[in-house]
Amino acid sequence: MGVKIFPLPERTVAAYKTASPLHSRSKTHFSNPKNKSKSRKFMAALSFYLLLTWIFLLSLFRARFAEELCHADESSALLEFKRSFRTNTTDRRCVHPKVHSWSLDGSGDCCSWDGIECDAATGRVIALDLSSSCLSGTLSPNTTLFRLVHLELLNLAFNSFNLSSIPYGFGNLSRLKHLKLSISDFSGEIPHDISQLSELVSLDLSTSLPETLHLPNMGNIVHNLTGLKELDLSFVSLLSPIPPVLANFSSLTSLRLVHCGLNGDFPVSIFQLPNLEVLRIAGSLPSSLGNLSHLTSLDLPGNNLRGQIPVSFANLTQLRSLWLSSNNLSGDTLEWVVNLTKLTYMGISGNRFSGEFPSSFENLKQLAVLDLSRNDLHGDIPGTLWNLKCLQWLSLESLNLNGVLDVNDLFKLKSLRSLQLSFNNISFTKSFITATTLKLSDLSLDSCNLTEFPQFIGYLSKLKRLDLPHNKIRGTIPSWMWKNSKESLNYIDLSHNLLTGFENNHTDLPFPSLEYLDVSSNLLETTLPVPPPSVVLYSVSKNFLSGQVPTSICGVSSLAVLDLSDNSLNGTLPPCLGSIAPLIYLNLARNKFSGVIPHVYPDGCALKMINLRENQLGGIVPISLGNCRMLEYLNLGGNQINDTFPFWLSELPYLKIVGLQSNEFHGPIEGHVRQLNFTSLQILDLSNNNFNGKLPSKLLQSCRAMKVTVGQDELAYMDINQWLDLSSTLVSGSMITYAMTLMNKGMKREYVKIPDILMAIDLSSNKFEGFIPELIGDLKSLRILNLSNNFLNGSIPPSLANLTVLESLDLSLNNLEGEIPQQLTSLTFLAVFHVSHNQLSGPIPRGTQFDTFGSCSFEMNEGLCGSPLPNKCTNGDNAPPPPSSFDVDNEEKSLFDLGWKIVLVGAGVGFLVGVMLENLIIDEKSRWFLHYSKRMAKGCQRVRKALADRKICS
Template sequence: MNYTFPKLETLALSSCNLTKIPLFLNSLKKLRNLDLSRNKIGGQLPKWFWDVGKGRLESLDISSNLIEGRIQQFPWKELTNVDLSDNLFQGPLPVPPLSIFSFWAAENGFSGEIPSSFCKVSSLAVLELACNNLSGSIPQCLGNLTNLYYLDLSANKFEGTFPWSLDNCASLAFLNISYNKINDTFPKCLLEAPLPWIIDLQFNEFHGQIDPPIAPFLSCKLDIFSISNNNLGGQWPEEYFLHCLNLWSVDLSNNRFEGPLPIPSPGTVLYSIANNKFSGKVSPLICNATELVILNLSNNSLMGTLPECLLSFSKNLSVLNLRMNMILGVIPRKFAKDSKLGTIDFSQNRFQGTLPRSLLYYENLEVLNLGHNRIEDTFPNWLETLPKLQVLILRSNIFHGFVNSPRATWPFSELRIFDLSNNNLSGPLPIRHIMKLTAMMNRDKKQGKLQYMGRNGYQDSVMVTMKGLEIQLVKILTIFTSIDLSRNDFAGELPMGIGNLKSLKGLNFSHNNLAGYIPPSTRNLIELEWLDLSSNKFSGRIPQELLDLISLEFLNLSKNQLIGPIPLGRQFNTFNSDSFVGNPRLCRFPLPETCANSSREIPPVTILQENDKEHGGWFEWRAILMGYGCGIVAGVSLGYIILGSRKFEWLMELLERKGAHMRKKWRRNARTSYQR
């Protein structure tokens, strides 16, 4: 079919699923504007393409395709707008025509330096070169382009200094040179220029102190201001943001700023000053920023008590992060109705008192992290009804008493991280909570890109004990699951149904008073990467079934009463002796003890302890059974029986025959006693 449109000046074939450039374009002699964007055009541009429009083309858009190769220069002398972005171009940047107004070439593979020829284009207003492999210094002469108001050089490899002085910042409205290696002091002209509405200098090497502008607050039009992840310090001009009424995003995080907490403007939506040295109290003035969605004040030196309004001033607030400060007093009780709050992180502070029941009103809450404080309370069972709660961290506080049985049918149904470690909790292991953590029961079989917890551009972060080490998870994968009840005073046995938690990554019950056998059902924990049952009273053999846990990278069974040979093979061959020490009757690799005399196993209802010092080779026997009813321990003690060594074999045989029957009877009696 022949296409003849001799007078056609504008042709738009965007989003037409084209796989190659149509040949008929060569016949369009008067074409001025050509748009082939958002197609699937691949390969290199054909030679005849450079003759389209017979040298009269003014606007060219071939963005969002799969075009590759190099471009040396453009043949169109009247070209004013060109968009090459989101392709596979390589090599040096092409020489721009002197007539160019906007040049877009982001997300390609262009390399080398920015040609000085760009400085000769006095009409250049837009230069977009983000996400390439460009390097060297930003040409100082770019600062002489008085019409340049949009410049994006982000995500390249630029070094050197910033090329603008006060006089030629006047027309710059959009500046993004983030994710480079610019090593300079902060360009003061940016705070005093009349036009900037976006300034993004994050992830560079800017240093020194930011001096207050000479004539501040007169014409602030900023919308976005991000200078995070540099080496800037000194005291930030405290009142600067209050006069930027249009400012909706401020990010000063990961610098060395100090002094009082800067207050965001009333219209600010995103505000982060994390990882600085700001000090003093959190002023109630911050509650005037009623449009805030993300408020991140973490890792500073803030102190004093919180203003009562902080949990109630904004219905739109989604993230409230005060982690790693020195804030004390009680958590505010006031709440906002219909709140969107999804993350509360008050960890690593000095909060005291009890948890406010007003937390129940935050039905969108996904992350509640109160670890490493001085909160003194019983376990907050009432949180179990929060429908979206995925992370509950109460570690290293003064929570005490029993973890009573849940009232809800499916308590904590979405919980993925459950951490009560290092408290004063006691009583039976909270089996009824553990066995109803449905989010840990089903493996996520969905394939695709990994996802992290967070919202509105913010990513949640928590401290967990993982594989024996305290680790800060900067990002939390949505498939990450762990239970940590270590360093409490829980008693009882591991439930046989523990294997139902098939998506569990980590399990830590160390430093408690747990007893009994390690159930063979642990073989079903197929995603488990670390298991720590150390410093308890577990008895019997290490189940051979643990060999099936091929994802297991860390195991600690030390300081228990386990006996017999350590399983051999698979990941067990990688564990060292530290995983098993403190079990006097364990044997085989990696321990030095052999297994010549370890053929007989202690029955499941007993705990046998050698007591050579007091009874000269005799054994002291105690059978303790834990009954569970509404979270209260019911125990039956058979006391102490001192036996001669020649009666030991008789006792073993008797208990092997009667063990199961006795256990059922004792548990039935325990329940009956409790009901009375």
Template structure:
């Protein structure tokens, strides 16, 4: 899937009704020459205005604060966004789209007193999760109602069905409001004149797909993206003879697209992508391509088409501008005539690995803006004809494709390029000095030319997993403030990191992992205020710990592993360091000194377990972000990063001191690796509080004492390595400890019991008891009490002092002196105890 395809789809969905509203409401300054605005209408509008503030972040697609022109004592029919009836002066149209309105829309709003309204547009504002008021049902003259993209929430009220004159209704892209089956049925039955319906991201999982058949037969536009619809695809669409735009993507529809679909000969666009269990039968598809002569956009990504013969596509309309059939299971020869369609702008056939054919470079549609043939066997020649004919290309995605010949010296003709992916190909030849190729995973060689910095439209630059060598062009840090995604990882790049990151840049992802970069980490990186992922691992960077990175407010991932960082890590230098950091990897460096305990007071993002299963990804790239870390003992490249993933890896350094008990507060940790340091003391009981931990490695330290039995209650713990320490006693038995082998405990001469061959003789392994510590219990969380050694020492000293003192007293016969001595010492101890209690009380607060 190409960037252009995704962005165009989202853009068209967002503005589908915009053109109609522009023609019907845009004459906002029109009023009757003989009649000004009615006083009650003006008053209602001013009160409505007063109930909201103007907030620059309240509108996203556009910004036009229309209510700022609303002034008391002026004719409201001349105000921005207001349309009046010619004779009476009543307000009939209100277009407040993109007006930066911020606040709650209450049911007693004076908006609902404007009973003559026929057209109302409140789209693209921020009503901060206001519920859609039932009072909308009182505006019975409404023909057009747009409440999309304005953060409405709650249930869609059944009173919407009272608006029987509605021609256009759009409630899309809000805060997941829900529509119950009974309310949908009323809406479908009563809105008999409805022609345009947009309910994208309105939760409708309980609405049966067949209920859609009850909608008005006048429908020309139906957009139900991401509504949670589930069940069999509606059996018939025959009644919708006027349907032009149909979008049901990102649902859970099943079954087959009905044969009658081919009778909807007014259809202009079809989007059924991401309905994984939906399929197209050959006879139905043949009917679609033969009869739908007006079709311009056909998107069937991940719809099963494995029985469809590709040659049947040759009958598609010559008006076709977008064809997206990724991951459809197509097999056989793709008809070359499709490439020649004169209006074709977007072609995406990715992930059809049995699709063959040949792309005609010389006479392909020169209007193509996005071409994606990844993971197909369609042959392509990247030579003169290709580059000179397709100068409008913005996206070229040929990852793991069938490139026969290439002459990348000509790629400079693609001046509009936003993204180029030639990954996983076997391209050869000399890399020219003018090369601007952006290719991941293919083994391109040569140097990255500084001329690449002339691509001012570039949003995503990915040169990773190649064999590029030489020095990194210093201009890469500041050649474009638009650049969001920069990946040069897994090459052979030398020199230093580009040092100039300008203020105001848009960089979100920076990956330089797996090169031979030297020098220091540039401090100008703090200008990357939007940076979420920074991976500089596996280089030769010689520096101290870069404290300035603490100030990056959006940083989620920091990987500095396997470099030559040295010196102490003294702890935070700011009040709120790393506020969003969830992956912190400084392993395999030369860092030393006391373990940086202070950081564990401030890693707020790791203190809460995030159950979110989404993956971090660029809105501009079609693939998620990737990083390289050690995961469960193996170096692993995460091709996508789950937003809930929590990793601390301080291994292979020379940190000293004890493991802080406060580490038990980091509930979001999934992996903790402190191995190969010089840590002493006991394993904190508080580690047993990390219930989401999957991997724990404390090996090759100087840890002493017993293994806390609480660790057995970490039910997700799959990897445990406590080897090569100085632990002693019986290994806890039961639960997770039954799953670990001897290698988890080897090199601890004092340990015994399963799974080690050494028997504990008469000392049985301790029976597991339920964990008895609680959140906020300072006695268990911050300290483990006294051991037997200090008690024995105290007992012995007390015995000697008592016998000696008693002998002196009775020999000198001065019991009063002894009593005064003891009394003074007791009073001093009591005063100290009270002071310590007050101090500890303050600390707990």
């Protein structure tokens, strides 16, 4: 092929001449006629040499450019990133799985792969757009994305990162101008190294999952991002006021801080930013907002606004969108909306507006969306509301409405798609003119005191969502309800009613599009209805279902939540249950299932929760459960499982709750050579089994979550912490909480919701022996500790005083000796303390909680004395005062300060111990026999009396 020759630039020739030694010669050398011929030859040779050099350099550059189309290190990083995720094309955010085109086969040029743009000159990856690419998985802290240091644009929006944290490391991508991580299921704290991206023009970290992402100090993030044009932190919990420095961001055109929980004063100077076009924020409502008469959109939801609406709001006549939802705004009138005749969208739900239901909306002829729910409005719905012909979405939930609604009025709203009337006391007329043209697709009548199904439902041909829980509807479920909508229905909730079955006992449900079905907490007496294959959530718990679970349940290939608990179902469990790929929540508790636990749990098992308690299951715990790496809750209590402790459970990194109580587990735990790592464990219940050997110190030592002090600012509950993505809506996983029964404060307690701060260990009613390890004192967040009814001996470790939030401590029915440590009086939360039926001696501590414990907490310890027991201490009633604080190091130090006399006495005692050691060793078996003979002789009587006492004390 031909080579194009470029002339050498004059600057290059001049530079070459300057650098050449020939240039330093005198001009006379070249002016000499004898030398002219030589000079011409020399210059010709020089020109030819320079030409060859130029051609050679060009060829190098061309070769270099060809090689730089794709750098091996970047294609390797991209492929490794691809391998760390799976693609989920069922996610409704999924548009196209761009990473499917990434391969070294065929075109190995990463610059030609979908979603990737390279610099034309260097071949470096400068843009990575994987938005809506169906990615599903965890973005790890050492993600290979941080090796793409030339990136200027990174877009990971609309994927599913399974509530993983946004990793620290974005500061490495110093050239980034556009960063978008929105609506991708991140959680935790936004890393502060994003502040190092000084070139950023747009930053979007918004989320659709409230309270999952938080930012402690917004100022620390944005102070260095002065070139920002677009900033979106919507639904991110901002834990500090808006920094005034934002008012200096003169390039800012869009600021979105919707539902951020803002506090403090809002910098009013932000309203003066010259280029601001979109403003979605809140703080205190300044009256100066009324001066912005050109505003078309004002969105201030979820930001702790207080007080009344300024009168100046009536000047915002150009407003088309107004959102003030989820604040603390008040007022006894809504007349300020009269002038806002161009309003299309209006939402003021979740405030404290009061008074009669307003009639002022009759002027708002263009309203398409109106949300007045969760206020203190009351009275009848004015007839003028039914004249708003453009209404598509109407929410009047929780407004203390009463009376009978005329269905004919409802049918006047031909464009209405969503009607929310929950939490009112209403009913509907039975006679009406049918209007099959009604477009209503979403009907919510939760807690409306209904006693029968409203008949107009049967005429809704577009209905997708039917929400009727917490009413008083009786009898069978009629088939006429969905005669026109069975093809379209996507969501049905009939829970918490008085329903007894399906009409004509039809358990085959004819809903090809159904994804959500909840008929729990009714009176259903039938066999298990099998839902259609499209169902994602299926709950029929708390009914009277009987019979077996058909294997056809495994054909529900989309099933993520299955709750059949609290029924009378029997037979064996379908072995295919563990193979339902999307299943994350399996609750079969409190039935009559027998046989063994299914053994098939493939790699990639998504289960987070398994509850099989209180059935008749036997066999062993299948080791294949170890494939369920996301498992957080495992409760197998109240069955007939005959197995040793499943040590492999410690390999499950997210496991929080383990319940193996009331089975036939046996053998030691402590002596196992496996390294245990229960880092996330919060509740461990191994009670009422046949475990033996020493208390499992290695297991307890690995419980890192119990060693961290947990705050109590907000009461939260353990749940599956994952959103269910239905085609028509998102369902929060916080609706699906974990439950458990625990011995607490002397009695069984059913936790329908488990508080996030609850930490509990119950090893009672086993055959553990030996000392209570001091290291239990490291588990500072423990609230319940039950070691009762074992063969423990030795003394009560003073380190238990470190368990400062302990509420219940039961050490009864053991062989503990010595005194009750005085340091335990520092446990100010201790409500229950049982040490009865031991061999303790000395005075009972006095003060704080110990003055509230009855005699049954201490009885059957012959050597104990003092109140509340009848036998007095020889040195008086009062025990020595408790130390001001418990400090092992200080106590050990004090031992060295006792003086030389005590040291000599100690040496003498040590000599005597050495002399007696041989006799003690020889006599060990005899003492053991006498000790346990004595225990066996008293055993039955002690247990019976202890159980009787416990009933009295509780």
